[in-house]
Amino acid sequence: MHARFVRSAAIAIAVTGTLTWAPAASARPSEPTPSASATPAETPVPEAGSVEITTNDTAGDALPGAAFLLLDSAGQEARRGKTDAQGKVIFSDLAPGAYRLKETASGSQLHEVVADQDVIVTPGVVTRLAITDPFKAAKVLLQAKDDKTGKLLPGATVNIGTGTSTLLTLTTGAKGTASGELPVTSRRTQFWVKEIKAPAGYGLYKPSRMFAAGPGAPVTVTVTNTKTATDPNPNPTDEPTHKPSGAPSTPGGKPGSGSGGAKPSAQGTDTPDRDSSSTADAPAGDSRSKAPAGSLAHTGADATPWIAAGAACLVAAGAFTLVAVRRRSPTRSEPDDSGKTS
Numbered sequence: 001m002h003a004r005f006v007r008s009a010a011i012a013i014a015v016t017g018t019l020t021w022a023p024a025a026s027a028r029p030s031e032p033t034p035s036a037s038a039t040p041a042e043t044p045v046p047e048a049g050s051v052e053i054t055t056n057d058t059a060g061d062a063l064p065g066a067a068f069l070l071l072d073s074a075g076q077e078a079r080r081g082k083t084d085a086q087g088k089v090i091f092s093d094l095a096p097g098a099y100r101l102k103e104t105a106s107g108s109q110l111h112e113v114v115a116d117q118d119v120i121v122t123p124g125v126v127t128r129l130a131i132t133d134p135f136k137a138a139k140v141l142l143q144a145k146d147d148k149t150g151k152l153l154p155g156a157t158v159n160i161g162t163g164t165s166t167l168l169t170l171t172t173g174a175k176g177t178a179s180g181e182l183p184v185t186s187r188r189t190q191f192w193v194k195e196i197k198a199p200a201g202y203g204l205y206k207p208s209r210m211f212a213a214g215p216g217a218p219v220t221v222t223v224t225n226t227k228t229a230t231d232p233n234p235n236p237t238d239e240p241t242h243k244p245s246g247a248p249s250t251p252g253g254k255p256g257s258g259s260g261g262a263k264p265s266a267q268g269t270d271t272p273d274r275d276s277s278s279t280a281d282a283p284a285g286d287s288r289s290k291a292p293a294g295s296l297a298h299t300g301a302d303a304t305p306w307i308a309a310g311a312a313c314l315v316a317a318g319a320f321t322l323v324a325v326r327r328r329s330p331t332r333s334e335p336d337d338s339g340k341t342s
Contacts, residue, residue: 049121050092051099055083055131057111058185062087063133065107070119071100083107096123106133110187110215137181138189138213140221142170144199147224152176156205157197158223162190171197184215195223203228 055066063083070079070091078099079091098120103113111133121127144156153176160168160182170178182191190212195205202225213219 046096047124048093049096049123050090050094050126051079051101051119051121052090052126052128053083053088053101053131054129055087055107055133057108057133058135059187063107063111065105066103066131066133067105067107069102069104070094071102073098075100094121096121101129103131103133108133110135112136135184135186135215138184138215139218140168140170140180140182140213141218142172142178142180143220143222144172144176144195145222145224146202147226153199153202153225155197155199156195156223156225158193158195158221160191160193160221162192167191172199182213182219184213188212188214193221193223195225198225201228202226 051070053068055063057063062085064085064087066083066087066089068081068083068089069077072078078094081089081091083089098118100116101119102116106113112135114131114133117129119127119129140160142156142158144153145151146153152172154172154174156176157169157171159166160170168180168182170180172178190210192208192210194208198204205223205225209221209223211219211221
């Protein structure tokens with residue numbers, strides 16, 4: 001429109017020959033018409049991912065009813081659910097990224113929940129997780145007793161384990177008992193117990209005992225100890241505790257007394273002691289008469305009189321024989337004065 005007006009004004013000046021004012025023409029750019037092709041394209045939405053959870057216990061059995069909570073990177077709840085009869089639960093249509101998985105319940109009174117863990121969700125991928133819930137620990141009560149009286153004994157130390165592994169070490173306290181938690185791997189697990197230190201004054205309980213324990217159930221384990229024999233002389237010495245006296249003990253009775261006792265024989269003799277009655281009946285002047293006071297009693301019969309009597313008998317026998325011989329021999333008569341012999 002402006003161009004048309006300038007052009008008509010120039011024509012009028014040329015025809016009339018009169019110089020008149022005319023506005024100067026100016027060129028202005030025309031505004032572009034918006035085009036549909038200039039509209040920016042929308043950002044594509046990334047493909048969602050999924051998380052599949054399978055829950056079992058340490059024995060390999062499925063755990064239905066286990067509850068899980070999935071939190072996003074901001075700590076907000078993204079999903080929650082429970083495992084089915086096969087122990088599975090699926091969280092689908094999850095935006096890719098990092099999540100935090102929490103098990104809020106195991107669904108069983110025999111099992112514990114696992115610790116929290118991080119989960120990475122990948123676009124278009126199913127992330128599979130295997131969760132193993134452990135059994136609850138068994139509660140063990142240890143007792144050490146006297147095998148005779150049943151008295152509880154402090155200071156007994158035992159190891160408890162399974163197979164070749166020691167799982168728990170307990171020492172009885174002042175009351176003779178000790179307690180602890182024992183991890184189990186099945187609904188009924190076999191364990192052994194072995195005493196490694198006996199109470200003071202008692203012998204070691206040497207055999208290994210076996211017992212069974214279940215998850216979360218209390219069990220009592222008892223070891224018995226035998227009291228060691230006490231030494232009557234704890235500090236023996238080579239020297240005797242009593243020195244013998246130099247003088248012999250007084251005999252029960254003297255010779256000739258009513259008690260009938262006898263004095264001991266002289267040292268170094270093998271002859272037995274004479275009874276006091278043998279000297280009491282001996283006649284006066286006999287060699288067997290009672291010994292004077294202060295001397296030792298005769299230790300046997302005196303053989304001297306018998307020897308003398310025997311010798312006298314021999315002499316008498318010899319004399320008798322000589323007389324008999326003389327009587328038997330013929331006697332010769334002496335001649336008398338007449339010359340005859342008698």
